[in-house]
Amino acid sequence: xxxxxxxxxxxxxxxxxxxxxxxxxxxxxxxxxxxxxxxxxxxxxxxxxxxxxxxxxxxxxxxxxxxxxxxxxxxxxxxxxxxxxxxxxxxxxxxxxxxxxxxxxxxxxxxxxxxxxxxxxxxxxxxxxxxxxxxxxxxxxxxxxxxxxxxxxxxxxxxxxxxxxxxxxxxxxxxxxxxxxxxxxxxxxxxxxxxxxxxxxxxxxxxxxxxxxxxxxxxxxxxxxxxxxxxxxx
Numbered sequence: 190x191x192x193x194x195x196x197x198x199x200x201x202x203x204x205x206x207x208x209x210x211x212x213x214x215x216x217x218x219x220x221x222x223x224x225x226x227x228x229x230x231x232x233x234x235x236x237x238x239x240x241x242x243x244x245x246x247x248x249x250x251x252x253x254x255x256x257x258x259x260x261x262x263x264x265x266x267x268x269x270x271x272x273x274x275x276x277x278x279x280x281x282x283x284x285x286x287x288x289x290x291x292x293x294x295x296x297x298x299x300x301x302x303x304x305x306x307x308x309x310x311x312x313x314x315x316x317x318x319x320x321x322x323x324x325x326x327x328x329x330x331x332x333x334x335x336x337x338x339x340x341x342x343x344x345x346x347x348x349x350x351x352x353x354x355x356x357x358x359x360x361x362x363x364x365x366x367x368x369x370x371x372x373x374x375x376x377x378x379x380x381x382x383x384x385x386x387x388x389x390x391x392x393x394x395x396x397x398x399x400x401x402x403x404x405x406x407x408x409x410x411x412x413x414x415x416x417x418x419x420x421x422x423x
Contacts (some may be wrong), residue, residue: 292323322356342408348417349410362418367401375404
């Protein structure tokens, strides 16, 4: 009986020792575990703070980029304004004043009349259109009947002033004899084509007062004296 009590007492002592040891172990582990948790929390907070700082830096770095784009837009707009201004200047420079230029056929008004002198001829009068001042730099007009080479009038070299200034009521004359031969040959035309130069892209086609029989036609130089426009074979 006594031995059983002794054995039971020993087991109780061991159990108590084990409980004490377990409690000590639990107590010892508690602070360490709390320290680890605190460390983890501190690391998480630091990470969160670092992440927040990075976001702020990102926003900051985007701001200069946006500002740069706005500046670029302003520069582009400024460039456009300069271009428009240049276009207006070019347009102004391109305008013709109508003064001091060589006469083109389309700068002039023409009239044609039938005259009886020297066997008959056509007198063409040229006058500058309203508001235009120009010069007949080429002494002899280009004259033709139809499109064939045989209808082109040959200059006879009479009359002529170089250059003739046309403005206001000032006029210039030229005379055209459509037929210089004594034969019955010739073609009939109701219009005559005239231009101030052979290269003029806008010749004038004038209605004749009557039908002309054309064979070896001739034309005088421009003249401000009507007597100098009577065509004669010299």
